[in-house]
Amino acid sequence: MADKLLTQHNDVEGSHTLDVYRSLGGYSALEKALTMTPDGVVDEVKKSNLRGRGGAGFPTGMKWSFMPKAPTFPDGRPKPKYLVCNADEGEPGTFKDRLLMTRHPHMLLEGMIIAAHAIGASRGFIYIRGEFVFEIKRVEDAIVEARKMGILGKKVLNTDWSFDLVVYRGAGAYICGEETALLNSLEGKRGEPRLKPPFPAMVGAFGMPTCVNNVETFCAVPTIISNGAAAFAAIGTERSGGTRLFCVSGEIEKPGVYELPLSINLRDLIDHCGGVLGGKKLKAVIPGGASAPMLSAAEIDVAMDFDSLAKAGTMAGSGGVIVISEDTCIVAVAARLLKFYEHESCGQCSQCREGSHWLARMFARIEAGGGTDADLDAIAGICSNMAGQTICAFADAVTGPALSSVRKFRHDFEEHVRLKRCPCKPEGHVVRHDHHASAML
Amino acid sequence: MIIDQTIGQKMDALREHLPTEQSLLLPLLHEMQAKEGWISAEAMKEAANYLKLPFARVQEVVSFYTMYNRKPIGKKHVQVCTNVACYLRGADKLVEGLEKRLGIHCGQTTADGKYTLNEVECLAACGTAPVMQINDDYYEQLDENVINSIMDKLDRELTHG
Numbered sequence: 001m002a003d004k005l006l007t008q009h010n011d012v013e014g015s016h017t018l019d020v021y022r023s024l025g026g027y028s029a030l031e032k033a034l035t036m037t038p039d040g041v042v043d044e045v046k047k048s049n050l051r052g053r054g055g056a057g058f059p060t061g062m063k064w065s066f067m068p069k070a071p072t073f074p075d076g077r078p079k080p081k082y083l084v085c086n087a088d089e090g091e092p093g094t095f096k097d098r099l100l101m102t103r104h105p106h107m108l109l110e111g112m113i114i115a116a117h118a119i120g121a122s123r124g125f126i127y128i129r130g131e132f133v134f135e136i137k138r139v140e141d142a143i144v145e146a147r148k149m150g151i152l153g154k155k156v157l158n159t160d161w162s163f164d165l166v167v168y169r170g171a172g173a174y175i176c177g178e179e180t181a182l183l184n185s186l187e188g189k190r191g192e193p194r195l196k197p198p199f200p201a202m203v204g205a206f207g208m209p210t211c212v213n214n215v216e217t218f219c220a221v222p223t224i225i226s227n228g229a230a231a232f233a234a235i236g237t238e239r240s241g242g243t244r245l246f247c248v249s250g251e252i253e254k255p256g257v258y259e260l261p262l263s264i265n266l267r268d269l270i271d272h273c274g275g276v277l278g279g280k281k282l283k284a285v286i287p288g289g290a291s292a293p294m295l296s297a298a299e300i301d302v303a304m305d306f307d308s309l310a311k312a313g314t315m316a317g318s319g320g321v322i323v324i325s326e327d328t329c330i331v332a333v334a335a336r337l338l339k340f341y342e343h344e345s346c347g348q349c350s351q352c353r354e355g356s357h358w359l360a361r362m363f364a365r366i367e368a369g370g371g372t373d374a375d376l377d378a379i380a381g382i383c384s385n386m387a388g389q390t391i392c393a394f395a396d397a398v399t400g401p402a403l404s405s406v407r408k409f410r411h412d413f414e415e416h417v418r419l420k421r422c423p424c425k426p427e428g429h430v431v432r433h434d435h436h437a438s439a440m441l
Numbered sequence: 442m443i444i445d446q447t448i449g450q451k452m453d454a455l456r457e458h459l460p461t462e463q464s465l466l467l468p469l470l471h472e473m474q475a476k477e478g479w480i481s482a483e484a485m486k487e488a489a490n491y492l493k494l495p496f497a498r499v500q501e502v503v504s505f506y507t508m509y510n511r512k513p514i515g516k517k518h519v520q521v522c523t524n525v526a527c528y529l530r531g532a533d534k535l536v537e538g539l540e541k542r543l544g545i546h547c548g549q550t551t552a553d554g555k556y557t558l559n560e561v562e563c564l565a566a567c568g569t570a571p572v573m574q575i576n577d578d579y580y581e582q583l584d585e586n587v588i589n590s591i592m593d594k595l596d597r598e599l600t601h602g
Contacts, residue, residue, distance in 0.1 A: 092524045092563040123458070130471070130508045131564055133577040166458035171467050171506035174562065188466035189498075190505040206460045249526040249567035256568045290525060290563075320567065322526055336528050340562055346505075 004259045005223045005232070005243050006216070010103055016138055018145040021106040027151060029222035033114040034159055036225075041118035045221065047229035049241030053096075054086055054177070054214030055289065055318045057240070057306040064211060066201040067119040071209050082210040083121040084186065085112055085218060087128040087135075088170050088177040091289035092340065093320025096245035097215035099257050101128070101135040104219065105142035109165065111218030113156065114225060116163045119211050124165040127182050130172050140167050174344035178392050179212040181346065192348045193392035216245055216319075236262035240305045244319050250286075251277040251325040262305040266295070269304060270323060280325040284408070288317025290337055291397030293404035294324075314404070329424035330412050334405035335363035341398040349390035355382050356398050363402070366413060369421035376413055379406050443484055444491050448472045452491075462492050466502055470509055479510035507561075515550045515557035517595055519543075520574045523560045526567035531584070535571055536560060538585050542592060555599050 014020040021027070033041050046061030071079040085108065089097040100108060112124055128136050143165055146152040154162045173191045175181045180194035183205045204210020220242055224232045233241040240262045246269060249255045253274025260269065266287060276282050282297040287304065293314040295302070302308055306316045324333060342360035347353040359382055362375050383399040390396075406413055415423045444452075451472060452465055459465060469492065473484050485499045492499075503509045510518075519539065523532045536558075540546055543556050550557040566572045569581035573588075580591055 089565040090563055093526055093567050095565045095567050098565055123460075125458075129565065130506075131574060134579070164458065166455070168459075168464075169468060169471055170508075171471065172508035173506050185467065186464060187461065188463035188492075188502065190501055206464070247568060249570060250529040255570070286525075322529070322567070324529065328529060333525055333528070336523070336525050340524055343562060 005235075006100065006104070006107065006219050006245065007257070007259045010099075015103050016105055016142065018106055018142070018149060021104070025226070026106055026222075027110055029225040030110050030113055030151070031157065033117055033225050034157060034161075038118050038120060041114060041225070044229045045118070045224055048220075048224045048232040049229075049236065049239060050217065050220055050224060050232065051240050051306060052214055053216035053220070053244065053319065055091065055291075057316055060213060060217055063201075063213070064115065064119050066199070067211055068202070068209050069120070080123065080208050081119060081121045082205045082208050083112060083116045083119065083124040084179075084182065084205055084210055084212040085124070085126040085215060086177060086179060086182055086212055087126055087132075087139075087215045088182060089132075089215070090129055090174045090177050091291065091318040091320055092337070093247060093249055093286060093289050093322040094318040095247050095249070096257050096319060098132065098135055099245070100215050100219050101132070101139050105139045106146070107219045107222060108139065108215055109142055109146055109152070111221035112165065113152065113163060114221050115211070115213065115218060117156075117161065121211070122163060124163065125168050125186055125205065126165060127168045127170060127176070127186055129176075130170040136167055136169055143167070173346075174340075175346045175392075175394060178394065181392070182212065183210065190346070192346050193394070195391055237303065237305045237307070239307055244304070244316075246304065247318075247320045248273045248323065249320070250322040251280065251328065252323040253277055260304075262303075264304050266300040266302050266304055266321075269321065270300065273323075276323060276325050278325075280327055282323070283326040283328060284324040284330060284333075286320070286322040286324070286401070288315045289320035290322070290340065291315075291400045292317045292320075293400045294330075294408060296408045297326075314400075327424075329367070329422055330405055330409045331363070331367045331416050331422065332424070334401050335360075335367040337401040338363045338398070341394075345394060345398075349395065351386050351389045352395040352398070355386040355395065358382055359398065359402050366416050367422060369416060369419065371413070371417045373414075373417055376406060376410070376417070379403070443473045443477055443487055444469070445476075448476070463494060463498070465492055466494065466499065467506075470499075470503065474509060479513050513550075515555050516599060517555060517575055518557045518559070520559045520561035520564075522562070522564045522566075522570070522572050522574075524563040526563070527571040530570040532571040535573075535583055535585065535588055538588065539592075542589075556595075 009015050042064045050060040051057045087097050153164050168186050170176050176185045176191040178193045181191040185191040200210045236242050243259050244262050246258045284294045286294050302312045309316045338360040341356045345352050345356040365371050383403050386395040387399045480503050489496045489499045521536050547558050547560050564572050571583045572581045
């Protein structure tokens with residue numbers, strides 16, 4: 001296995017402190033970056049083939065290059081530019097940003113300061129999900145340390161450039177991981193996604209040009225600057241450079257965060273994590289967080305990079321790999337996921353608000369034994385009225401588990417309909433999350 | 442008045458970093474809830490006055506985010522994740538066990554006001570599933586025995602102060 005680039009010091013005592021981070025070479029990438037031109041930094045990141053680790057996999061260097069060089073207000077005054085870190089980790093199956101913020105908060109700060117230099121930002125915001133009380137404290141402590149050492153604040157490392165960061169605490173809303181919803185939330189509003197265009201690079205946080213990247217994306221920046229784009233691009237695939245922090249959970253022997261090259265095969269990844277829990281047979285894998293369409297056991301000979309997974313009809317998403325064994329009822333898993341989406345739809349677009357609600361009710365009903373064959377056909381129809389019809393990609397995400405579960409495991413669904421109960425559970429078993437099914441239909 | 446000098450100072454410190462008054466709303470509500478346990482209509486009015494925002498701007502934010510409690514809760518807010526990674530590791534059984542132990546259903550508070558129990562969506566700790574959060578703290582790699590020992594400890598803490 002290739003070397004780790006972000007997590008090689010996971011087990012170093014005190015890795016979250018400035019002293020230890022510096023003793024391991026930390027902030028030398030920032031020193032180097034400050035001797036480079038902003039465009040030089042952007043070019044280096046472009047050449048590294050770093051792609052956003054939050055879910056969409058958009059090329060990071062290209063995103064940075066979308067930022068206007070010297071934006072002005074209509075009266076000619078210069079407009080400030082902002083940098084935002086999306087640390088609203090919440091895609092079910094994803095837990096890497098939590099690890100990075102806990103163990104390596106200074107790596108995040110260093111990546112952000114380099115990015116701010118590259119795009120010319122004067123302020124930065126780290127939007128962390130509200131439940132992460134411990135992680136928020138960790139990052140805030142790191143900011144205080146960095147300010148004390150002149151790494152943040154006025155005249156960064158004795159240059160003429162000033163940049164400061166603040167943590168903004170979310171308040172419990174999955175949708176705020178969507179970047180424009182995050183920006184609204186950061187402004188003290190409901191986290192409802194915005195129509196694009198205008199894109200955040202033009203009209204972002206507080207109306208200013210803004211660049212939003214994920215925690216892991218920023219954390220990859222120091223190694224790219226220190227060791228060069230070529231070294232980073234050499235790991236991974238032709239179009240996706242570097243390693244990725246894969247979050248492996250569910251029915252797996254050794255769940256956890258594994259930093260591996262993007263080119264790794266899904267079957268090898270599962271083996272690397274000790275195989276299916278209890279030596280059971282594999283039934284399905286969700287390869288990129290809850291919104292990624294499921295893969296059946298026959299489909300796991302696929303590389304984990306963005307393009308290969310897209311070609312396989314699913315997505316690399318946030319790197320959350322959820323393993324499901326043959327003993328688990330796939331209908332129950334899908335019903336649980338649909339319940340999640342119903343809860344988290346922001347309600348702004350009717351297709352998504354109504355569609356996620358109907359799907360949650362139908363899946364719960366099918367799981368409880370009250371479904372019909374017509375339900376199975378109706379699911380595809382509802383999904384076609386959701387995907388691509390709304391302001392953000394949430395509705396598309398809902399259709400991931402809904403369509404893939406019915407398509408790939410139709411027999412399981414049909415058995416629930418035929419037997420009028422869940423065949424995976426003993427007769428007479430009452431399904432737990434059937435509050436929709438029992439209350440309404 | 443919920444917004445005291447301590448909260449006021451925290452808001453002043455944030456003002457240096459946040460370009461608008463409205464952006465102080467989420468942090469302000471967090472501070473108010475930390476003090477009161479929940480966000481009442483009175484609290485929303487106070488927040489609106491403090492930030493010079495229409496009441497509806499505050500109300501629509503409080504109702505949007507799940508972390509703001511719109512009714513009083515117990516001293517300990519037990520939130521068990523039942524999303525898919527935790528579900529695959531037996532979270533449903535843990536919820537049932539807690540319901541039995543506390544004698545309440547999810548969404549309810551015990552009669553003595555000590556505990557509120559809720560199911561919660563993904564806490565982003567799936568590698569150590571199943572997990573729950575009690576007030577600010579995460580508890581991970583749970584099973585029935587671990588939960589019982591955590592709850593026994595909290596029982597003692599709540600009885601003896």
